[in-house]
Amino acid sequence: MADLRLFINGAIYSGWESVRVTRSIEQVAGAFSVEVSDVDPWPIKPGDAVEVVCGPEKLITGYVDRVSMGLDESSHTFKVEGRDRTADLVDCAVLGGTGGYAKQSLLQIAQSVAKPFGIAVRAEADIGPAFLKFSTQPGDTAFAVIERGARMRGLLTTTDGTGALVFTAPSGKRADAALKMGENIKSAFLEADASEKFGTYQVRGQAPGNDEAFGKDVSGVFAISKDGTVSRYRPLIVMADMSTDKASAQRRANWERSVRSARSNRLVVTVAGWTKSSSGALWKINEIVACDIPLFGIKGARLISGLTFSRTLADGTTTEIELAGEGAYVPEPVSKAEKESILA
Structure with missing residues (x-):
């Protein structure tokens, strides 16, 4: 299995006791944390450029958010945490273009908003026609502007591991693997929550x-x-x-x-390793996977909505896969007013 490598300012770091990388269809920025003990503190500081790579695939391209250290009489620990570049869009205000855009597509608007942050933007789904007028408000975060436009076009926003912002939609793509209790599922957790359901x-x-x-x-x-x-x-x-x-x-x-x-049903399963046994490729969000857990009464297709790749001394290398119903991320219908905001 390909190992996970951490590059900070171009230098490679390894040998940690624990690692955790999280990607989600609901988050525009992936996150990571690594921890090592009984070594001299690495020369890493918040704001350093970072890449988290597994085999040929980049999982995170961004920055170190925080560094923490601890010690006692017999040992000391060093922990590094960070997120994708797209986290800056979530955290920061948009300055250029405040007021609005006219006769521009969603992609053009997003590229304009993201340009000062050095973040590329691309689309994996049809972005629709240009907006006749698209307004912004003082104090809007960069992502609030982009996300509002994406919702009006029925699109999801995510990142691709290279630090780019991606417009996408529920792909309907089938994973070349299945999840089955007694075969590759080590553990499973199901939470049925009817508090947000109505008659x-x-x-x-x-x-x-x-x-x-x-x-x-x-x-x-x-x-x-x-x-x-x-x-x-x-x-x-x-x-x-x-x-x-x-x-x-x-x-x-x-x-x-x-x-x-x-x-309403949140299902999380844990499997050994970070890759699908059938192909050797990493598990991916926004894919449909067959799932068979008889004790939960589950047999059928589920959407992979989140992934956490982790390695600890206690549990080894595992992937936590969060699964939702296939219709959980169908875009909200566009209202008549929003339809009339586009150019014919």
């Missing part, structure tokens, strides 16, 4: 009238979607924006029901 989802709004739509068609927009798996009385009302029509309201109600249902 009925009502979307209400009021659209502006015009020559084609007026009266009851716009004065009281209403849509409902029912979840038959919720047995008791649990209604949720979602207030839509002023331009929502009946069709948009129904799509939103159906989306609320299906996404909340898909996210």
Whole structure:
């Protein structure tokens, strides 16, 4: 199995007792931590450039966030933690372009926002047409601006291990491996949480009238979607924006029901090693994998939403795989107002 290497300012470091690298479809910046004991402190400081590499693949390209040291009478420890370059987009305000953009695509806007940080931006999915107008507000973080545009285009934002920002969508790609209890799953954890599920989802709004739509068609927009798996009385009302029509309201109600249902079961499995036994490639987020855990009543496809590659003296080398329902990350429906913000 390929070993994990840590490059800081171009110099390689190894020999640590523990390592942890986390990637998630819900996070635009991956994170890592490594720890070593009984050695002289390495000359590493916060802000140093870092690359975390496993075999030919880069997992993290970013910066050291923090360095910590501890000691007692018999030993001392040294720990390094950091994140992808894209963490700067999450942490920092956007300055250039404050006010808005006109007749620019999502990719152009994101590239403009990310340029001062030295972060590349690319798209793995259709970004849609240009925005007629896209507004920003003073105090917005760089990522808040980018994420708002991505939501309006029904896209997810993530990073690729090289420090770039990537626009993507649920890929539907099937992993060339399966997860099965008694074969490659060492342990499994299932949390069923119904606190965010409701029996009925009502979307209400009021659209502006015009020559084609007026009266009851716009004065009281209403849509409902029912979840038959919720047995008791649990209604949720979602207030839509002023331009929502009946069709948009129904799509939103159906989306609320299906996404909340898909996210209600959190499944985490742990497997030995960092790679798939079938291909020798690292496990990847945003892939669909067959999962078979009879005791949990699970047999079917799940989406890999998060990965944690780790190595400790106690547990060896393992991958913690977080799995969600296939529909957990279906993009939120675009409202009528947002559709009208684009160029024809």
